[in-house]
Amino acid sequence: MLLPAAVDGNSTDVLALANLPILWVGVGLVFVIIAFQSLMFYRAARRAAPDTGMERGDVVVAFRSGAISAIGPSLSTCLVAISLLGLLGGPAVLTRIGLIGSAPYEVGAAGIGAHALGAELGGEGYDQRVFATIFLALCLAGGMWIVFTLILTPLMKAGNDVLGKKHATLLVVVPAAAMMGAFGIFALQQIEVGVHAGGSWVPTITMVVAAVSMIGLVVLRRVTGAAWLQEWALGITLVLSLGAAALVS
């Protein structure tokens, strides 16, 4: 197969496996599929526009406003994605965090997955086999979003919003509790690394610097009202906290 020399399940050179050419082919295909979808949707929307009271000019205006307002968030996503390249490799970062998913959810899911295998992401026990296992599980889990979207969209279009009505409280409480629970325990695990004999406090320091930077940026945004600060908050925070990590390491 392609580059079999790089493949060894027990090797901790995860990036050699994570950047196999065959995976980059997959990334290319995903890009092409999404670009093709956009082209079909653009043509369909342009054709339907006149009958909905939308003028030709408005079609361009809508497209352009979408493009312009995506620049900030898009670059911010890129910055987060780059910081994860060394951990997950290009293809996984591009297809899970750059496209389809989002950093907090995928990182949370990967963390849970690594622990279930008795490993640490980027740390103890993180070998090629663990990476492959987690990567496929992440794609299966991310695929569920696609499956549910395909099932629920026609149902909701038909006005069948039974689920949303009947279990409204659960729909608000459970996701909030799940994310809080997961990230709460991730935070405590970072501290636990320091508590251990011979452990390092660097992750804890990084985390605290990140938290403080984020609080600072949110306060700054509320004071100045600068919307771009919100888009860039996560990116700036990562740069500051990883800088601090490099200083104390």
Added chain:
Amino acid sequence: MTELISASENSTTTSSGPGSWERFERTTTGWGRATMLATLLVTLAGPYILVQLTGARLSDVFTVFWAIALAFGVVWFVEPITYYPMLGSASMYQAFMIGNISSKLLPAALVAQEAVGAKPGTRKAQLASVLAICGAVVVHLIALTTVVGVLGSWLLSVMPAFLLQVVQTNVLAAIIGAVLVQMVLSNPKPIIVAIAAVVGTFVIFFLVPNAPALFGETVGSKVAMFGTLIAVLLTIGISILVAKVAPQLLGLSAGADAADEASTTTPATTSRDQH
């Protein structure tokens, strides 16, 4: 939620030719489904090959999958339900392939709707959101290719080994610190934060270290591996209990109408910040 949809149907059937709209819906639904399924297959094929190459076990993959499903599975259907009223059916097929919905696509769609003067929920607004997401896709694909694909790979190759090591071992801690603060500040439910903190401390500093002594070596090591999952499930369970017993603590009004009120207002305003 349903009000928005039905309003859109009423306000638009009079103002447009149904034929062209039906064609738009048929095209977007057909290609939307086909492209989504194709993406699903392509994204599964790559990692499946890796699993085969490394000799990883499919049973492990499913263990990890179920762990993720138990913790986050509810988000799989909550998000489509939440975003549908804001995006409309056509944009749903775009949004869940492109990702980063709340931080990138929703703002882009809202800005475009305002720019063309489309009222939320109307067909014009749905078209504006489709077009805006097309624009966002162009920008995003270019940015990903140049910034992450080219610049990112170059950065990795020139970065000193020491710095790369620092980033690798600490990037998770950095993201955790930042996201935790964002979650608490953007969606403040102090009681859930408190529950998560207490449960987490209990699991990490008591349950996991003492598990072998309490339950024996075999079960004890399992407890350690699934500590995160146990904590998440406990947090969810206790939060549901609090929601049932004392909904006012979560800012929900008591009784049966709490459900209705939450379904029309809360998901749209609170869950928007989650993803």
